[in-house]
Amino acid sequence: MKQFQFDVQKFRSHFPACELQVAGAPIAYLDGPGGTQVPQSVVDAITGYLINDNANEGGNFKASYKTDEVEQAAFAAAADFLGCSPQEVGFSVGSTQHSYNFSVNIAKTLQPGDELIITEIDHRCNSQPWRRLAAQGFVVKQVRMDLETQQLDFDDYMSKLSDRTKVVAVNWASNALGTITDVKKYIDAAHEVGAVTVVDAVHYAAHLPIDVKAIGTDVLLCSPYKFFGPHMGLCYMDEKLLGSLDFNNAGAEDISQGSRKFHMATPQYEFLAGMTAAINLIADTGVEYAECFEDELEGLTGRRRNVVAGMLAFDAYEAPLAARIRRGLRRLPGVKVYGPAEGEPRTPTVAFTMEGYAPEEVTKVLGDKGINSWHGDFYAIEVISALGLEDKGGLIRVGLAPYCTESDIDRLLATVSELAYAKA
Numbered sequence: 001m002k003q004f005q006f007d008v009q010k011f012r013s014h015f016p017a018c019e020l021q022v023a024g025a026p027i028a029y030l031d032g033p034g035g036t037q038v039p040q041s042v043v044d045a046i047t048g049y050l051i052n053d054n055a056n057e058g059g060n061f062k063a064s065y066k067t068d069e070v071e072q073a074a075f076a077a078a079a080d081f082l083g084c085s086p087q088e089v090g091f092s093v094g095s096t097q098h099s100y101n102f103s104v105n106i107a108k109t110l111q112p113g114d115e116l117i118i119t120e121i122d123h124r125c126n127s128q129p130w131r132r133l134a135a136q137g138f139v140v141k142q143v144r145m146d147l148e149t150q151q152l153d154f155d156d157y158m159s160k161l162s163d164r165t166k167v168v169a170v171n172w173a174s175n176a177l178g179t180i181t182d183v184k185k186y187i188d189a190a191h192e193v194g195a196v197t198v199v200d201a202v203h204y205a206a207h208l209p210i211d212v213k214a215i216g217t218d219v220l221l222c223s224p225y226k227f228f229g230p231h232m233g234l235c236y237m238d239e240k241l242l243g244s245l246d247f248n249n250a251g252a253e254d255i256s257q258g259s260r261k262f263h264m265a266t267p268q269y270e271f272l273a274g275m276t277a278a279i280n281l282i283a284d285t286g287v288e289y290a291e292c293f294e295d296e297l298e299g300l301t302g303r304r305r306n307v308v309a310g311m312l313a314f315d316a317y318e319a320p321l322a323a324r325i326r327r328g329l330r331r332l333p334g335v336k337v338y339g340p341a342e343g344e345p346r347t348p349t350v351a352f353t354m355e356g357y358a359p360e361e362v363t364k365v366l367g368d369k370g371i372n373s374w375h376g377d378f379y380a381i382e383v384i385s386a387l388g389l390e391d392k393g394g395l396i397r398v399g400l401a402p403y404c405t406e407s408d409i410d411r412l413l414a415t416v417s418e419l420a421y422a423k424a
């Protein structure tokens with residue numbers, strides 16, 4: 001098997017934003033968990049559509065034929081990204097909209113007293129829509145996060161799951177801590193009692209390949225703006241479930257079938273074109289590294305194979321860099337790194353706090369030096385309050401994308417080190 005060596009400069013060359021500088025240095029984009037940069041191919045796909053093919057679908061003229069093609073190509077690309085059929089994916093402005101839309105529509109099939117399970121580790125996207133249903137007489141139960149391990153407590157989940165449970169909404173990777181949950185375990189147990197499962201993969205999708213059929217979830221949410229695409233949401237729904245639900249869309253015949261049921265309004269065709277280009281960049285990257293992952297790719301073909309190879313390459317590049325950030329931060333006085341223990345599954349997202357500094361002060365110093373990072377709760381509000389950080393301004397969060405470099409990390413660690421020793 002070929003030795004893995006990621007060509008980060010080649011990958012960066014796709015991204016015009018990697019040319020930008022602040023304070024005389026290239027911007028260190030450690031803000032990826034909030035959204036990644038876009039490659040030129042995505043910009044070209046969006047502007048190309050708007051300039052040459054801008055229309056609505058279903059008409060008898062060239063731009064409308066092209067629009068139909070753009071939509072079909074997006075269904076096919078999204079299906080390859082998730083490992084499902086093009087009939088099982090749909091688009092919207094974001095995952096939170098998909099989550100609300102699904103919760104409202106499935107609630108029509110439930111009875112008061114039915115139970116819904118959410119988790120403490122989730123972004124509000126995957127918990128708030130369900131929490132709101134309590135007002136309609138549904139019982140909402142929240143699975144706790146173990147404060148010690150900073151992982152979901154599976155025993156607590158099992159104690160809450162029963163044949164009254166109708167929906168389980170669970171997070172695959174925490175956008176605050178990077179904790180990866182073994183969602184298959186949660187899904188299998190939910191299916192044992194006949195509950196429908198919704199997996200929030202918005203953070204996970206940026207770092208590891210997804211196979212919706214392998215985990216067996218009924219619904220999965222992700223957002224292409226976290227993996228080089230435009231600001232929009234992508235939702236998978238198992239074909240049987242999709243067929244059984246009555247969606248609150250305009251109800252016209254052509255949007256009442258298959259994936260189009262998701263579409264509440266005219267789709268953002270230009271963004272669909274952009275998303276396809278983003279997935280194609282992942283696949284093109286995968287072609288370069290497929291030989292390094294032959295075992296993992298066995299049985300896969302075509303663009304699906306290349307997408308999986310691309311995501312495996314990103315993970316193989318990012319994981320050791322993230323470990324270096326955690327090691328570097330842990331050596332500094334007054335710095336506390338959060339998330340699961342070393343060796344436990346996690347994304348390359350690192351959350352930390354610094355004694356003597358509000359998180360917002362730290363991100364400001366970093367930002368002034370062209371090192372982009374985030375502070376606050378990132379809408380993972382329950383995580384922040386469980387950690388007792390609600391009144392302390394939350395966490396500082398840095399996250400990797402495959403265009404990040406060793407030099408970005410050097411600069412991050414040097415700046416945090418200066419701050420840490422100034423108060424030591």
Ligand SMILES: Cc1ncc(COP(=O)(O)O)c(C=O)c1O
Nearest residue numbers: 094095096123125175202203223
């Ligand atoms: C884990 C997670 N879930 C959901 C969301 C919300 O996604 P969207 O902005 O597409 O609604 C985010 C956004 O940061 C996220 O990180």
